Amino acid sequence: MDEAACRRFQRSVEFAGRKWNGAILLAGVRGARRFSEYRATVDGISDRLLAARLKELEAEGVIERHVKATTPVTITYTPSASGLQLIELLQPLVEWDAGHMAAREGGDAARDAG
Amino acid sequence: MDEAACRRFQRSVEFAGRKWNGAILLAGVRGARRFSEYRATVDGISDRLLAARLKELEAEGVIERHVKATTPVTITYTPSASGLQLIELLQPLVEWDAGHMAAREGGDAARDAG
Numbered sequence: 001m002d003e004a005a006c007r008r009f010q011r012s013v014e015f016a017g018r019k020w021n022g023a024i025l026l027a028g029v030r031g032a033r034r035f036s037e038y039r040a041t042v043d044g045i046s047d048r049l050l051a052a053r054l055k056e057l058e059a060e061g062v063i064e065r066h067v068k069a070t071t072p073v074t075i076t077y078t079p080s081a082s083g084l085q086l087i088e089l090l091q092p093l094v095e096w097d098a099g100h101m102a103a104r105e106g107g108d109a110a111r112d113a114g
Numbered sequence: 115m116d117e118a119a120c121r122r123f124q125r126s127v128e129f130a131g132r133k134w135n136g137a138i139l140l141a142g143v144r145g146a147r148r149f150s151e152y153r154a155t156v157d158g159i160s161d162r163l164l165a166a167r168l169k170e171l172e173a174e175g176v177i178e179r180h181v182k183a184t185t186p187v188t189i190t191y192t193p194s195a196s197g198l199q200l201i202e203l204l205q206p207l208v209e210w211d212a213g214h215m216a217a218r219e220g221g222d223a224a225r226d227a228g
Contacts, residue, residue, distance in 0.1 A: 001144065005208045006137070006144075008207070008211040008212060009136060009137075009140055009204070009205070009208050009211075010136055010137045010140070011211060012207040012210060012214075013130055013131050013136035013204055014131050014132075016127055017128050017129070017131005017135075018128075021131075022123060022124055022127035022128065022131070023123075026120060026123055026124070030115065030120075061214065061217070061218045062214075082210075082214045082217060086207075089206045089207065090123070090204075092203045093122070093123055093126040093127055093130070093200075093203065094119045094122045094123050096196075096199055096200055096203055097122040097125060097126040098122060099196070099199075100126075100175065100199075103196060
């Protein structure tokens with residue numbers, strides 16, 4: 001991996017890993033569309049922070065904001081193609097985490113018994 | 115993806131994406147072993163923060179610390195099997211970032227010309 005690729009790697013992993021970004025995008029992939037649905041799905045996030053992060057994710061181009069001229073207006077947030085791709089390529093982390101935690105617990109148990 | 119998997123996803127993407135964690139692990143995968151080599155490879159990190167993060171990455175089990183009883187003592191840091199796996203599964207982010215940035219620049223150019 002050359003220097004430019006390393007910078008891309010660091011930028012994208014730190015963007016995806018920024019607190020709440022992954023959870024918000026994942027909520028969108030799992031079907032959340034309205035602010036209240038994201039709020040209900042992403043445990044522990046405040047309204048203020050969710051609003052700020054949705055704006056950032058939209059500016060970054062991984063979430064699209066849609067406004068329907070209903071009364072009152074309906075605003076929805078949908079992962080973009082790029083956002084969907086990002087979540088898809090990060091999904092193996094779930095399995096990694098399971099294996100990693102199991103290995104750590106195994107290591108801890110061995111040390112305790114040692 | 116069920117709730118437990120979502121929590122694993124959020125925990126692991128926020129761990130991997132925590133500022134500097136990805137870059138430090140990547141430096142180890144690219145051959146850094148001594149503190150000074152990590153320091154030289156990871157642009158912009160301070161000694162204090164690198165020391166703290168190496169300790170955290172070791173505690174998390176993705177980096178192993180080795181002490182050789184030379185004079186003076188030689189201390190090296192090597193990605194664990196789990197750490198290597200993590201970096202490997204995150205590598206597609208480099209390609210994602212390239213495609214994502216190109217799409218964004220394309221979008222911006224279209225808007226400017228519009």
